[in-house]
Amino acid sequence: RIDRASSRASIEGRTRRTMQRTAGIDLVLVRLGPARSREPVVPVFLLGSMGVPCRSSAGSVLGRAPSGDGRVARRVAPLGSVRASVSEVGEPVGRAAKVLSALSPESMLEAFDASQVFVTITEGPRHRLVWRNRAAVSAFGPLEVGAALFDLLPESRDLQPLWDRAFGGASVVVPTRRIRRSDVAGEHRVMRYSISPLRDREGMPVGVIQFVTDATAEADAEAEATRSRMQAAVAVAVSGAVDAVSALRALADALVPELADLAAVYVFANTGELVTSGETIPPLVLSVSDVLRRAGDPPLAMDRDEPSRWGAVLAAGSSIVIPVDAGLLAELRDDVVMTSWLTKAQASSFAAAPLMIAGEIAGAVVVMSAGARPPYGDADLSLLDEVTSRAGAAISEVRARARSHRVAARLQAVLLPGDPPQLAGLETAARYVPGGKEDPVGGDWWDVVDLGDGCVGLGVGDISGHGIASAALMGQARIAMRVAGQAHLSPGELLGLLDRHVAEAVDREWHDGEEDTQFFATALYARVEPGARCLRIASAGHLPVLRRPACGPTEIVWAPSGPPLGLGMGRYQESVVAFGPGDLAVFYTDGLVEERGAVLTDGIDRLAAALGRAPVDAPLQALVDLLLAEMKRSTSPEDDVALLIARPRVPFPSALRAGQVG
Numbered sequence: 019r020i021d022r023a024s025s026r027a028s029i030e031g032r033t034r035r036t037m038q039r040t041a042g043i044d045l046v047l048v049r050l051g052p053a054r055s056r057e058p059v060v061p062v063f064l065l066g067s068m069g070v071p072c073r074s075s076a077g078s079v080l081g082r083a084p085s086g087d088g089r090v091a092r093r094v095a096p097l098g099s100v101r102a103s104v105s106e107v108g109e110p111v112g113r114a115a116k117v118l119s120a121l122s123p124e125s126m127l128e129a130f131d132a133s134q135v136f137v138t139i140t141e142g143p144r145h146r147l148v149w150r151n152r153a154a155v156s157a158f159g160p161l162e163v164g165a166a167l168f169d170l171l172p173e174s175r176d177l178q179p180l181w182d183r184a185f186g187g188a189s190v191v192v193p194t195r196r197i198r199r200s201d202v203a204g205e206h207r208v209m210r211y212s213i214s215p216l217r218d219r220e221g222m223p224v225g226v227i228q229f230v231t232d233a234t235a236e237a238d239a240e241a242e243a244t245r246s247r248m249q250a251a252v253a254v255a256v257s258g259a260v261d262a263v264s265a266l267r268a269l270a271d272a273l274v275p276e277l278a279d280l281a282a283v284y285v286f287a288n289t290g291e292l293v294t295s296g297e298t299i300p301p302l303v304l305s306v307s308d309v310l311r312r313a314g315d316p317p318l319a320m321d322r323d324e325p326s327r328w329g330a331v332l333a334a335g336s337s338i339v340i341p342v343d344a345g346l347l348a349e350l351r352d353d354v355v356m357t358s359w360l361t362k363a364q365a366s367s368f369a370a371a372p373l374m375i376a377g378e379i380a381g382a383v384v385v386m387s388a389g390a391r392p393p394y395g396d397a398d399l400s401l402l403d404e405v406t407s408r409a410g411a412a413i414s415e416v417r418a419r420a421r422s423h424r425v426a427a428r429l430q431a432v433l434l435p436g437d438p439p440q441l442a443g444l445e446t447a448a449r450y451v452p453g454g455k456e457d458p459v460g461g462d463w464w465d466v467v468d469l470g471d472g473c474v475g476l477g478v479g480d481i482s483g484h485g486i487a488s489a490a491l492m493g494q495a496r497i498a499m500r501v502a503g504q505a506h507l508s509p510g511e512l513l514g515l516l517d518r519h520v521a522e523a524v525d526r527e528w529h530d531g532e533e534d535t536q537f538f539a540t541a542l543y544a545r546v547e548p549g550a551r552c553l554r555i556a557s558a559g560h561l562p563v564l565r566r567p568a569c570g571p572t573e574i575v576w577a578p579s580g581p582p583l584g585l586g587m588g589r590y591q592e593s594v595v596a597f598g599p600g601d602l603a604v605f606y607t608d609g610l611v612e613e614r615g616a617v618l619t620d621g622i623d624r625l626a627a628a629l630g631r632a633p634v635d636a637p638l639q640a641l642v643d644l645l646l647a648e649m650k651r652s653t654s655p656e657d658d659v660a661l662l663i664a665r666p667r668v669p670f671p672s673a674l675r676a677g678q679v680g
Contacts, residue, residue: 136209136232139216140167141225145181148225157201157232177211184213184226194233206395208237245401248276252405263302269383269406270305277401278385279307279363280316285373285381302381310388313363317355332372332382337399340368367393371402435496438466443548443667444474447638451646451659453609461488461539462607462660463496467503472548475503478560478605478660479541479583491537494523495583499543509543509556513580513590516541517558521586538584542577542605546597548666553597556590558583561608561618564626568600572630574622599666602641604629609657610649625649638663 127149130137136154140147145167161170168178174197180190192211200206210233216225255268266283273281282301306316331338340346342365350357365388373381383406387394438446448464461481469475477499481492498519502512524537542560544553555563557577565573578591597603604625611621628648632641641663 136228136230138167138228138230139225140181140228143182143185145178145185145226154230157207159202180211180213181226181228184215185223187215187223189214194237205234207232207234209233241397241401244276245404248272248401248405251276267303267305270303273383273385273405274305275307275309277398277405278369279310279388279391280386281305282384283373283381284384286379301384310363313359316363317353317359332370332379335372335374335377335379337369337371337403339394339399340370341393342366342368364389366391369394369398369402371399371406373406435463435465438662439468441466441468441474443472444546445638445665445667446474446476446662447642448660448662449642449646451609451661453658461492462609462658463492464605464660464662465496465500466662466664467500469503469506469545474546474664475500475543476546476553476603476605476662476664477503477541477543478607478662479539480560480607480660481539482537487537491520491523491539495520495539495541499541503543503545508592509545509554510590510592512543513541513556513558513583514588517581517583517588517590518586520584524584538582540582540608544603544605546664546666550594551596551598551666553595553603554592555595556580556592558588558590561606561611561622563595564602564604564606564622564629565595565597566602566604566629566634567596568598568634572626574626597666600634601666602629602634603664604645605662605664607658607660609659610646610661612657621649638665 131151133151134153135151136157137149137151138147138154139149147161147163147165147167147170149163150161161167167181168175177192180192184190190211190213192209192213194208194210197207197209210231212229214227214229215223216227218224251272252269255272256265266285270281270283281304283303285302304316310316342360347357347360350360363386365386367387368384369387370382370384372379373383383402385394385402435448438448446466448466450462450464461479461483463477463479463481465475465477467475467477477496479492479495479499481488481495495516498516499512502515507515520537520539539558540560541558542555542563544555544563546553553563555575555577557579559579559582562574562576565575567573575593575595577593580590581588595603606625608618611625612618613621625645625648628645632644636644642661645661645663646659
């Protein structure tokens with residue numbers, strides 16, 4: 019109830035607040051007159067949304083409510099009566115009431131027809147087309163009156179449930195939606211929909227009215243803003259990266275979640291990898307949104323006998339959208355893990371853009387939409403193309419590094435020894451493990467050389483750096499060590515010769531013009547002398563040997579250390595260590611014991627402890643596996659490892675000439 023002193027503004031404000039607080043009230047009719055008066059009331063103003071027609075006793079439309087049965091009395095009852103006089107409300111409102119009561123349906127249609135808002139009216143539960151205004155016809159062309167609307171517009175059938183809800187009495191608002199049906203100019207507009215029910219004077223449903231406003235300009239402006247933000251973010255992220263892989267990872271991270279729920283960057287060694295092969299190519303970098311992580315880690319696609327159906331499109335330099343539909347799931351039917359993950363992730367589409375260099379495909383960026391994100395369209399492909407165009411330099415560098423790595427890996431495989439020789443008086447086992455970094459090809463090596471007369475040369479070394487240069491220099495150093503050993507030089511003399519050889523090789527072949535690359539190496543060489551049951555050792559700045567006696571604790575043997583190889587300044591002293599039947603000697607490079615941020619000697623102590631726990635008579639290959647497994651948790655994955663273990667056979671025939679065991 020509102021007292022006589024209330025102004026119109028206070029009446030309207032209080033009424034609106036009551037509507038906001040009270041569930042179920044969609045329209046309020048404010049009337050004039052005493053609370054208990056039986057005289058006909060005069061409507062002053064209506065509050066509510068356009069929808070259910072509310073008519074005066076003369077049949078004129080007073081207003082529309084979004085839902086309910088159209089009987090105004092039921093909608094007004096919760097508010098009670100209004101006490102206000104005509105003079106307090108004002109004469110203009112009374113005149114507005116008279117205008118409302120005098121309106122005819124024809125005049126309303128004329129007003130709709132002159133509007134720039136697209137208006138459509140249907141009748142019945144099948145939504146048969148009754149009328150469209152001139153703006154709708156001009157924009158999208160004529161449609162057959164009397165036909166079911168969604169038979170005429172099958173591409174918009176996903177909207178039919180909303181029309182069904184409106185016919186049932188609910189008002190539906192769709193904020194923005196890019197329609198699938200193009201307008202007369204061939205454009206796909208972005209629209210904002212308001213769909214409301216139409217009822218007769220008795221409140222029975224007769225049809226639906228739809229008001230559509232064109233939000234294309236607004237959506238295009240937002241898309242352009244998104245495009246600018248994305249380009250700026252990618253430019254900053256890629257330019258600030260410290261290396262090529264980091265640049266590509268920054269690119270993927272910039273796409274998620276702004277444009278995608280998943281982004282992956284692939285780099286191909288050659289176009290044939292994509293077009294002619296069904297082999298799985300893992301992504302170089304992968305970025306996944308927090309929402310998508312709930313579906314679990316994305317699986318790699320299965321190896322297939324046939325190439326992908328979209329590889330040729332990318333190879334031709336075109337971007338492509340791949341819907342996650344029944345066709346794709348059928349193609350992946352043998353990959354239960356992938357199809358299950360796509361379903362769980364609610365994936366709706368993929369988009370792929372080629373990364374082109376000099377007219378040749380060098381990689382691809384693949385993004386995925388899932389959940390509430392709409393499937394990708396042409397506008398998304400355009401943005402993806404613009405963003406990925408900034409990755410060309412990084413892709414070129416990654417491919418160049420990949421080619422260099424393949425060459426270095428092949429070179430290293432040729433230069434490293436195979437399995438150690440089987441010797442009559444000495445068991446040996448060795449392993450080379452590449453590092454886990456971007457360029458795992460390093461300069462670590464090991465070697466076992468039969469020197470004759472029962473003597474054996476054992477060596478390990480580590481050339482600084484990674485890549486082709488380190489691998490090539492490693493090969494030269496290993497071969498020089500082998501030749502010098504077979505010349506029966508002592509360990510100290512051998513390292514002195516090797517120091518000069520490495521220095522000359524670096525000066526001759528490994529200068530990079532203005533910026534010289536400084537190469538050096540650490541190495542340790544030991545000569546097994548069975549007659550004396552000892553090891554004669556010399557070290558060029560290398561790590562200590564571990565010795566595990568057949569009976570006794572593990573010892574860390576630090577030989578007198580000379581300067582690293584390649585400096586041309588070395589004189590190398592020798593030390594002699596007991597080495598009898600059943601004893602173990604372990605030689606290794608720093609990749610096995612080094613840990614970022616930790617003291618190197620701590621890693622050596624952990625390796626010695628692991629050797630001490632192992633059975634002294636264990637097979638040497640099993641012992642190699644054990645030590646690598648024990649140290650895996652505490653060593654850095656960024657460096658390669660060379661590991662060599664030796665054990666004199668029992669009995670140790672001092673006069674037996676070492677030879678091949680057939």
